[in-house]
Amino acid sequence: MTLLGHFSLWAALLVGLWGVVIAFSGKWRTRPDLAASVNRSTYALLACLLVASFALMVGLLKHDFNIEYVASYTSRNLPEYFIFSAFWAGQKGSLLFWAVVLATFSALAQFLTSRRYADLLPYVAGVTSLVTVFFVIVMLFSSNPFERLPFTPPDGNGLNPQLQNVGMIIHPPMLYLGYISITIPFAFAIAALLSKRLDTGWILAIRKWTLLSWLFLSIGITLGMWWAYVELGWGGYWAWDPVENASFLPWLTMTAFLHSVMIQEKRGMLKRWNLGLIIGTFLLSIFGTFITRSGVISSVHSFTQSSVGYYFLGFLVASAVASFALLYLRWPLLKPEVKLESMLSREAAFLFNNLALVGIAFSVLWGTLFPILSEAVQGTKVTVGPPFFNKVNIPLGLFLLALTGIGPLIAWRKASASNLQRQFRWPVASGLVVLAALLLFGMRNFYAIVALSLSGFVLGTVAQEFYRGARARHRIHGESYLAATYHLFGRNRRRYGGYIVHVAILLYFVAFAGAAFRVDQEATLKPGESADIRSPYGHTYTLTHVGVSQYEALNRVVSVATLEVARDGKKLGLINSEKRQHVDSFGRPQFQPSTEVGIRYNLQEDLYVVYAGAVQGTEEAVFRFTINPLVVWLWLGGVLLIIGGITTMWPSEAGAIRPIPSAAAERPEPAGV
């Protein structure tokens, strides 16, 4: 199987190079057979990488421990569903996973894209093949998943226990899908620049891809938060770790793009900015991969340090230089069709939304790289942790939350005073009601008050939009309000799906605000003893240690500490937290014992229990109890975000939205360069 894997990777390299050379040589322009060949090369590339993936999967499933990767990340007693996740758990496998997914997306882009964009597709194939070839080269020359050991160990090292969680089966692939699918919009952007087809065509061609990429990134990041929360046992979900930051950066710029692209579609503005954003997003996705794999910045998430970092750095620099040089060459062709007419307009609101998103991205990037910069300048490495990121990003995030409400309500081109009054009266009132209620109930945390009040405002804007739309349909078509609301989605799924996403984002902010009121305490309890912990809402939980039981499972010894929970004296039930000592197939301990937290959640707060350890090998246990207010809203926001994202991608009953024509927009494009 390793021979087949090696052969497939070499075949992928040759096929990919063929596609790249033909695509960028431009000879396909006069030779339709070559254009078809470039197109077909993406399918052949996919076939080669599917065969390589099949070969690795067979090795994993058959426990072929002579393959170094299989021996490093699996063991005989690893449950089968985690064997699948071992495919992307290590550096080498994840590179193959990246390449095969990219090849799949490339083939889908070729297959699904309308023939209207046929003159872009060979360039698109060239770019996607080039990126895929890069990954194949890294595998072949630096990090080969089919590398064999000089001997065959009787068992493998097994999978890190913290990766043996359902979240890790879906979180990394989702994040990878987000990172990888960014290549498709990037490829279309480069194709548009190369072919000088710089109208809104390429934007329309990538609309679904950008939404898909953003959705995958959002799901991947949220699942990562959930995994950190339920698996790592620290009671939080975001630590501003460099690798977390690396996933957040392309999400920010992609979000900026999703907003600014509407201005290009509607008004023919921001062409240069949008191309810059797409190029930047792609580069940030490669930067994230570089950070994870180079070891240049220490992170709990990093793969083992290896030479692949140099490959990624080289690719990052080469891609940046080539892309921005191309953008510079086409700069004169990218003049806006119309100009901004007022600072009080949706265009201006979207511009400031972009400024905030890119500003946050810059500050996160700056903070992530500052330790390296400091070492280069001062000779001493410094740490830039959560205190820095929170200080800089919380105000920007709140500004962004305010714009989430302002953007959809303010008129295109220029808003009048009456327009502003009519649109903002009720949303502002809803924000003020929330503010008054919070102050009345004694909340004094400034950022939490602002976040929750702005959430009230944003919710008011969305509710008003739905109400007005439904009321208009009710009046015109005589539909019930429920039916009218349903049909609103049918008429313009992108718009109303976007509103759902806005509600999801405000739910995230509600959860973030709750973090300001977190309470945690440690306690050592013998069976029968109790500890009290007071919630910020005023009630008291009493946790009584029932005892510790132990049992052996497939690949681990499990120690379960059970506590009885009562709230203000009223019994609520039991809560368990576990310690898991993983063992190999010979029963020998592997890794450090890992934690499974116990969580009792409701809409108000989570009661979060961690069994930290035993005192002198007895049932006397050390626990950490945490009350995390409003955390469940983060997961509800994640679900709503998926619903909203899928809604925006679903084809509208009314068909595609046409740009609003203007006299300027109908002027011919200036002569090409």
Add this chain to the structure above:
Amino acid sequence: MTRRFSAHHGLRRGLVPLVVLALAGALGAQEAAPSPQEEAGRLYNPGAVQERTPTVDLDNDEYIKELEKGLRCTCGCNLDIYTCRTTDFSCATSPALHREILALHNDGKTAQEIMDDFVARYGDQVLMSPKPEGFNLAGYLVPGIVMVLAGLLLTAHLLRKRRGRVVVPVAEVNSATLPSGIEASPEELEHLRQELLREDL
């Protein structure tokens, strides 16, 4: 946080030492009552759980927690000492650093003195955010300066572009009262109305 015996468990478990004490007394033994440690049953497989020392009051002290959140664990995890020692409880370094902090605190040192002591021993990297001095100021100020400059440049750019343009608020436009100079024909305005109608409904 209080720590007490719950009624039903405490009663049942409390009977055992009482009986032992009564028997011992009857035999004239002078042994002390069993310590609380001996009351907790031994685990079947103690090696499967991390060994921990019992919690002390200062473990829950907010002052100590905040101090530890400002200092980085030196195990290489990138987390602060408090988060590291309470995350999966597998790090051996952060509990040791925690004990160092408690020792310094018990010696009467202030938070700043404890931080200075850590910086002297482990370098500037032990601080979770760099001291706002020298080149580090760039770390704090650059994002803000760039944002403000970008905002000002954007605003100036937008204002420059729209200077001299005659623009009528959308809400006030209609084809009958169209002022001269507006860049829209009646057909375009009608198209716009249709578009807005379709978008809204």
